[in-house]
Amino acid sequence: MNLDKRILLLRHKKGVHVMFSIYNSLFSKEELSHYLRIAKETIKRNINNEDENYILNIGEEGFLSYLLNEYQIDYISIKEHEAHSEIIVEEVSAEYFPNHLYGVNPGRTYKQNVVYFYLPIEGRSELFFCRPSTFTSVFPRAALRGENIIFKEIQFNQTAEEINEEYISFVHLLKTYINFTNKDLEEFNKTLEGFIRDVFLTRKRDILKRKEMEAALIVPVRIKESVSQTFSIPTPKMKKKINVKPSLKLNDQNFEPTPTLANDTYASILRIINDMGKEFERKPSVYANKGEEDLRDHFLMLLEPHFEGSATGETFNKKGKTDILLRHNGNNAFVGECKFWKGEKSFLKTIDQLLGYLTWRDSKTAVIMFVRNKDFSSVLKIAQSAISKHTNFVRFNNREDDTWLNYTFHLNGDKNKELQLALMMYHTE
Template sequence: MYFNKQYFQLFGEKEFDTYEREQIVAIKDEIERESENYILNVNETEFINYITNKYVLKEPQFDYDNIFVSTYQKDIEGKYWPRRYNVYDDKFYSVDVIVYHIPFVGMSELLKYIPNPRMLWNEKVYIEEQCLCYEIISFEKEASKVKREFESFVNNLNQQLNNLLGNIRQYNDKLYSVVKSNLQSKKQKILEKNNMLAALGVPIKKADNISKTFSVPISKSKKEIVLKPSVTEKEFTPEPTLDSGIYEDIIATIYDVGKQFERLPSTYSRKEEEHLRDHFLLFLQPRYEWSATGETFNKSGKTDILIRYNNSNIFIAECKFWKGPKNYLATITQLLGYLTWRDSKAAVIIFVQNKDFSAVLKSVEETTNQHPNYLGFANKQNDSWFNYRFHINGDKNREVKVAVLLFHIPSI
């Protein structure tokens, strides 16, 4: 039993800094091994999440409440016994060995690495059945002495572990950006080699004569195991996309106008979806210039706000009154059905007449991830503005950014 144990120096085998550098090289090598078409076609966010989750370090954490002890006898050569014992150096004598088993979770491999900073301490240990095992040779057979030695071990273990956890957390915090940087660098090299653009930038820009802020006219009365993403497309084709900065500005404009609706419920509470849609257009249209045509935004049906390019939609917003989570999910389905290009953008604008606005916000947060095309939660701008990631029907690599904006316009 004794000779089968895989002993190692706790926090003493290899510098963590060296291990971190090796991990980053491994990430770069894995990305470099992917084919050109895979890199160009794969959903960037999904692939970054896949690599990040694959290389993330899971912190070791010890469960001191469930420590248990075992014992066995071991023959030790006399020259290793304390001098006070009358033994011969070249003979072996049996002695009790007390083994403390400390359960833990996380990556056992990390317990071998030397943190930076470090304390000048390590001990010989081994792993058995997800327990860190530390042995104490009980020459004197005094329980109090064994207990004191183990307490000293635990104290040093915690200090050194805290140093290591600091290194692990710094590594994990920057991991996503490291993966993203390597992926984008690989993609850029491929595009330059093939003289391609990742996407055809649609020629839209903010008008120069529009101020960063605006006021809405006031009426006379008072106005959140990961599988590797698969790719079905054989060849990458550049597709038009709306610049992310323009998209964010469009959504911010919609949000600012919608908040004005909330401040003036008497003016807007009785208006229909189509009229409220037109009010958004009143402020969107003059803020952006389309170099190809005069009209940047288009209307389609009663509630849609569109930006079209080469007869396809690159942006669409749908205005709806809140009629429950089922209708909300159906609106998202309708919205995604209008889009075909990679990296499309969209918005769901919801007018809430319910008195309990908080309940509607909670419902949106709880039900959005139930949509079959849901990829993930991006962020929450504030209590009534959520950003999500969805995919076009049948292809997870064609991502759609969807902003969900809710405005409280109770009936008066």
């Protein structure tokens, strides 16, 4: 018997179900690629519609993490272990009866047992109608109502075993298409972070360029008086964890540009420090008996000639003394802390100490650890594990080499003010 005729929609009439139309094919209505393209267009539109001051003031990594969590698409699946069935007596149209087995009259209906299988689903229901990039000539046909796929078999002369075989065959085809779909979703999610970051940074860069233009005009630009003072928390979707949008403090609503160290300059400073640190490792007999201040001074001797600001040691900065402080035009451009490795607890205190020195204007930092332990590899693993547990940790960015890793942290008491922290470790046995 044709499967299209077995899988039908139903309605109620005098307490008896009556057949009236054919179920739709799943995974066949809209191309999944089109659905995903629309999803990216929506993300771009939503980012571009954000308030400008929000874009300029919000902690970049925190907001990007929120967007990624908000727009990632969960895989679809069925809960086979929660499936259930029922048998209902229905009025079945004569056209659905096998003519060679039953003598039925066209246009009439006859009572027949109908077996219903209910398969709960997980994921966005609309994805069960989207055609993935890989598909076959046969699509699973069923109804999708709420959180359930409904598959049904009209019982004519089939045994229970034969009906079960039909159900198993249907589930196998359904799972095949679910796998096809999830493969496309996996590729979409892999590229999503880069896409969101590019859209956000492009918007931020465009706003900053315009504001620089406004600041350069002889005639000042009128400031809008109706700047929004509140930012909403989006309603979480069903089956997704609550994803709270980062918000600004009231005094952060109006953006004011702050001089910051350019990323390429920051990278140059770190490269100089790294080159000197590797020199310590190559010539242990020269540097073995040096203390923290002596080793720090070698960094300072290399840094100061390279930059127009001044590189000074033991300079008081807000709450205490820091080992390396670069200043430019009265602003702190780079803050670094040098310490000998004394274990995980001491390491985390070093990060606390560094963060305690920082002001709102400090955004480029480094923790430089001198390690005398023989098992240097073990210390590296401990440090990498410990740093991600710090309360100000935001994300790991990249590894420049085996002992130089870059992270994003946030300032004490202000998650929107993010700062770059390089962890640089050298074996000075």
